[in-house]
Amino acid sequence: MSDDKRWESGLRAAFGATPDDEEASAILKHRYQLGELIGRGGLGLVWASRDLHLDREVAVKTIAKDGWRDPLLRRRFTREARITGQLQHPGIVPVHELVFSDDGRPYLVMKQVRGETLASILQATDDLAAARPRLLRIFEQVCQAVAYAHARGVIHRDLKPDNVMVGLYGEVQVVDWGLAKRVTDANEPESDAPPVRGGTLAAGTPAYMAPEQRREGSGRVDARTDVYGLGATLHELLAAVPPTPDAVLPDALAPLVRRCLRSDPAGRYPDAGALAAEVGAYLASLDEQAREADRRVAAARAQAEGERKLRRRTIGLGGAVLGTLLLAGLVWWTGERARQGRIASAAKNVAASLASASAAAELRDWRRALGRADEARATAEAGGVEPDLRASVESARERYRRALARAVLVEQVDALRAGGVASVAESGREYRASFRALGYDLEQASSEALAARLRAAPREEREVLLVAIDHWLGLEDEDVSPSNRAFGARLFAAAQGADPDAWRRRVRAAVAAADGAAIEACARELPELVRPASTIFLLAKAVEDFTGDQGLPRALDVLAEGARQHPDDVWIRGLLVGWLVHPEAAGRPRRFDEAVAHGEAVVALRAGNAEACGLVAMAYVARALSPEADPRDLDVAARWLDAAPGDAPSIVCMRIALWAARGEREKALALRDSAGASLAGAAPFARAFTSALLGD
Numbered sequence: 193m194s195d196d197k198r199w200e201s202g203l204r205a206a207f208g209a210t211p212d213d214e215e216a217s218a219i220l221k222h223r224y225q226l227g228e229l230i231g232r233g234g235l236g237l238v239w240a241s242r243d244l245h246l247d248r249e250v251a252v253k254t255i256a257k258d259g260w261r262d263p264l265l266r267r268r269f270t271r272e273a274r275i276t277g278q279l280q281h282p283g284i285v286p287v288h289e290l291v292f293s294d295d296g297r298p299y300l301v302m303k304q305v306r307g308e309t310l311a312s313i314l315q316a317t318d319d320l321a322a323a324r325p326r327l328l329r330i331f332e333q334v335c336q337a338v339a340y341a342h343a344r345g346v347i348h349r350d351l352k353p354d355n356v357m358v359g360l361y362g363e364v365q366v367v368d369w370g371l372a373k374r375v376t377d378a379n380e381p382e383s384d385a386p387p388v389r390g391g392t393l394a395a396g397t398p399a400y401m402a403p404e405q406r407r408e409g410s411g412r413v414d415a416r417t418d419v420y421g422l423g424a425t426l427h428e429l430l431a432a433v434p435p436t437p438d439a440v441l442p443d444a445l446a447p448l449v450r451r452c453l454r455s456d457p458a459g460r461y462p463d464a465g466a467l468a469a470e471v472g473a474y475l476a477s478l479d480e481q482a483r484e485a486d487r488r489v490a491a492a493r494a495q496a497e498g499e500r501k502l503r504r505r506t507i508g509l510g511g512a513v514l515g516t517l518l519l520a521g522l523v524w525w526t527g528e529r530a531r532q533g534r535i536a537s538a539a540k541n542v543a544a545s546l547a548s549a550s551a552a553a554e555l556r557d558w559r560r561a562l563g564r565a566d567e568a569r570a571t572a573e574a575g576g577v578e579p580d581l582r583a584s585v586e587s588a589r590e591r592y593r594r595a596l597a598r599a600v601l602v603e604q605v606d607a608l609r610a611g612g613v614a615s616v617a618e619s620g621r622e623y624r625a626s627f628r629a630l631g632y633d634l635e636q637a638s639s640e641a642l643a644a645r646l647r648a649a650p651r652e653e654r655e656v657l658l659v660a661i662d663h664w665l666g667l668e669d670e671d672v673s674p675s676n677r678a679f680g681a682r683l684f685a686a687a688q689g690a691d692p693d694a695w696r697r698r699v700r701a702a703v704a705a706a707d708g709a710a711i712e713a714c715a716r717e718l719p720e721l722v723r724p725a726s727t728i729f730l731l732a733k734a735v736e737d738f739t740g741d742q743g744l745p746r747a748l749d750v751l752a753e754g755a756r757q758h759p760d761d762v763w764i765r766g767l768l769v770g771w772l773v774h775p776e777a778a779g780r781p782r783r784f785d786e787a788v789a790h791g792e793a794v795v796a797l798r799a800g801n802a803e804a805c806g807l808v809a810m811a812y813v814a815r816a817l818s819p820e821a822d823p824r825d826l827d828v829a830a831r832w833l834d835a836a837p838g839d840a841p842s843i844v845c846m847r848i849a850l851w852a853a854r855g856e857r858e859k860a861l862a863l864r865d866s867a868g869a870s871l872a873g874a875a876p877f878a879r880a881f882t883s884a885l886l887g888d
Contacts, residue, residue: 224241228240237256239251239253249304254298254299275346276369282337282363282365283333283364284365289301308357309357310330311352314327329475331422333364335465335468337365338464347372348366349421351366351421354368400421403793406795416461423451437762440556542577553595559596562593594653601657605656640685643685662727699711699714699727702714702734728750728751735750768790769794769811770877772787787814790807794808802837803840805835806842809829810846813826840873842875845867848863864886
């Protein structure tokens with residue numbers, strides 16, 4: 193791509209415009225000569241222009257067509273110009289002035305931005321791991337620019353890769369400040385935003401928006417809201433996608449990303465400056481590692497040079513004595529040198545494969561890591577490398593194999609909890625295969641032997657396996673082995689013998705015995721921090737099932753504490769949505785606003801997930817059918833369903849519920865009939881809610 197084309201493409205993306213061949217409909221009669229129209233968006237036009245007084249290239253932006261006559265749009269445009277004009281930082285596009293044409297149309301004059309967006313750079317990057325240092329240095333500069341804005345009391349509110357420009361000479365600038373506000377004004381609702389109960393839907397890009405920004409009025413937005421957007425951007429730099437629960441992140445950076453993306457703003461970095469400091473410290477550590485590697489290489493070269501000099505002196509001193517043996521020695525030396533060369537070449541290739549495996553492991557891409565380790569193993573065997581190196585290869589390979597097996601087990605538990613497996617019998621078979629992959633013989637080993645293996649396992653592995661056992665034991669089906677008393681008793685005894693936490697053992701025993709009093713006692717004595725979060729989920733379900741008429745309200749209290757302890761757990765929040773709108777929440781009114789907030793948190797945690805959008809829609813439909821109904825509830829529910837990706841079974845199911853809620857039963861039944869067996873793939877909450885509305 194030529195520099196001119198790259199510049200035009202970047203400028204179009206930076207200002208949210210789409211190329212258009214139409215000529216400008218208005219001409220600015222001032223000191224600026226408008227040139228080619230290089231961008232057109234829904235509201236704005238951008239021209240490549242020339243400042244006739246200073247003879248320099250500039251960019252001129254204005255409101256499209258007659259939109260400038262709208263006082264609200266004109267006020268927004270003017271606010272963008274004034275806020276951006278007050279931010280004097282190398283990482284923010286300089287604004288030269290705000291001028292008006294003879295008919296009163298506003299024009300924003302700014303520096304021309306030559307380069308491409310961070311989004312386009314990401315799209316063109318094939319190897320994220322190799323590009324990571326460069327991408328992180330770009331991101332650090334973004335954080336510094338936003339930190340400056342935060343220090344001036346301004347928040348951007350639409351941070352994402354599309355709004356970062358990287359110039360032809362490496363300069364980094366944050367662009368499109370159209371949604372920017374001063375913190376003192378940031379919590380005033382947008383008067384043109386679509387209304388919802390209790391506030392307005394916020395402007396921005398959903399995949400990068402913090403939970404408190406998604407529905408303004410439900411929480412204050414401040415610098416920490418931008419930190420969430422920066423965290424979502426960093427997530428995409430590391431994993432190639434906006435935040436998703438199954439994305440693979442480097443171990444060293446995952447905690448940093450998770451802190452940025454916490455649902456509760458109090459848990460995030462206070463501002464972009466604190467985040468920039470963390471990223472800078474990580475980059476400094478990379479630089480130190482590179483310097484240390486250079487020092488090791490230099491030392492190795494010096495040692496090799498010394499050895500070569502020693503060999504030359506030895507050969508010179510012994511030449512007279514060994515002359516008669518020179519020919520035989522030369523033949524042997526040539527063969528040995530060739531053999532050593534082959535070994536050295538193999539060792540080099542093994543090291544390269546192991547380095548690639550390590551990079552994949554840092555991204556938690558265990559399949560790729562294991563594949564590279566297998567390559568290293570094959571090369572080591574064929575090349576005759578030293579035993580120590582072969583042992584290192586085997587050790588790395590086993591480490592990656594076990595990590596992959598754990599990851600597969602986590603995926604299975606996640607799918608099973610979502611109801612995503614065809615039958616309980618199939619669930620049992622998958623669990624058996626996963627335990628077997630980790631070396632656990634469930635058929636032959638005694639409960640004591642299984643418990644001993646679990647106790648000796650790394651903590652992460654042990655917790656994953658205990659979560660799987662707890663879920664497996666909870667499956668109820670006459671045809672599946674876990675319902676066999678002897679097998680189930682052995683698994684239960686192994687879990688109890690391996691679990692070091694006394695309270696978790698009490699929960700497991702109380703649930704297995706269906707002992708309502710013991711379950712209630714466990715709920716009253718909930719620890720300050722329960723790990724894993726699935727134990728709280730298990731306890732809450734048991735409280736609802738086994739503690740009498742007041743079970744649901746008490747279970748809600750357990751879940752609410754679980755959401756406080758584990759704000760990023762989508763299962764706890766998802767169950768809260770369903771229970772908070774449950775018509776049988778005895779002893780207390782249904783809490784629709786809380787349900788909506790938890791549902792929107794799930795959407796934020798699982799961007800692009802259809803079931804998450806369905807949860808929020810369910811909360812609005814439930815409220816529409818209650819005495820607290822708002823006339824707009826069903827319309828808002830429809831918008832959430834429209835925002836869901838594709839036609840997932842859960843979304844189709846909720847559309848059926850929406851028709852039923854509107855009183856269009858025939859349309860609801862027709863849609864259900866046309867969907868047919870595909871609805872079996874819908875999430876349980878969607879199936880149950882729809883069946884209740886249809887009276888099935």
